[in-house]
Amino acid sequence: MNDEQLLRYNRQIMLPQIDVAGQQKLSDAHVVIIGMGGLGSPAALYLTAAGVGTLTLVDFDKVELTNLQRQIVHHYADIAKPKVESAKCNLLAINPEIDINTIDSKPDQPTLSKLAHKADVMIDASDNYETRFAVNCACVEQHTPLVSAAAIRFEGQISVFDKRLDSSPCYQCLYPTSGDEEETCSENGILAPVVGIIGSLQALESIKLICGIGEPLVGRLLIFDALAMNWRSVLLKRDPACPVCGK
Numbered sequence: 001m002n003d004e005q006l007l008r009y010n011r012q013i014m015l016p017q018i019d020v021a022g023q024q025k026l027s028d029a030h031v032v033i034i035g036m037g038g039l040g041s042p043a044a045l046y047l048t049a050a051g052v053g054t055l056t057l058v059d060f061d062k063v064e065l066t067n068l069q070r071q072i073v074h075h076y077a078d079i080a081k082p083k084v085e086s087a088k089c090n091l092l093a094i095n096p097e098i099d100i101n102t103i104d105s106k107p108d109q110p111t112l113s114k115l116a117h118k119a120d121v122m123i124d125a126s127d128n129y130e131t132r133f134a135v136n137c138a139c140v141e142q143h144t145p146l147v148s149a150a151a152i153r154f155e156g157q158i159s160v161f162d163k164r165l166d167s168s169p170c171y172q173c174l175y176p177t178s179g180d181e182e183e184t185c186s187e188n189g190i191l192a193p194v195v196g197i198i199g200s201l202q203a204l205e206s207i208k209l210i211c212g213i214g215e216p217l218v219g220r221l222l223i224f225d226a227l228a229m230n231w232r233s234v235l236l237k238r239d240p241a242c243p244v245c246g247k
């Protein structure tokens, strides 16, 4: 690590749990983020600033005016640009030292498997069940830790599924039936800082997984109620009959 890097990451390196060795792990790490919206924005911003060496951003949307209220990686001048391009440009403005790959299309299952294979951590910041189930399958198959979250209205939730551990549930264990009633922010609304909080937690859990510190959010679903300003933690068990990870 050169002098500028030691300065840039000084406030992290001074944490004994991180130190130079942990910062080097971050620098060597590759995180794939599915979705550059409300959750993906803060997740990508914090991982970039914290010095994760390689990010792959996946999204096939273009930036719209209605996104800017909460998708804080995109700026007004980015309207009509592909989200991954807008995000890449704004992230590199914070930290030009990291490598950013972009995928501006909807990934099929083989592509997701390849991404999971290359990733140290996958972040699911998508907004629909179809993508969440597909990303989960790829992560289970490749034994890649998955930091999964969702947020709507005044509520958010996050969990970590880590199939490197036998006891860990997968996303499908949690939702055995493929989400019949889909709810989206465009139909139900979302208060901006709620996705900021939950997306930031996705970055935090990813950093913990990469550095191997603390207690990852495996086997627990953390639920945030912004109006009551209340956090609940629900224990999650692996489903032995799960069609994806049960055997």
Ligand SMILES: [Zn+2]
Pocket (backbone or CB within 6 Å): 169, 170, 171, 172, 173, 174, 239, 242, 243, 244, 245, 246
């Ligand atoms: Zn499962």
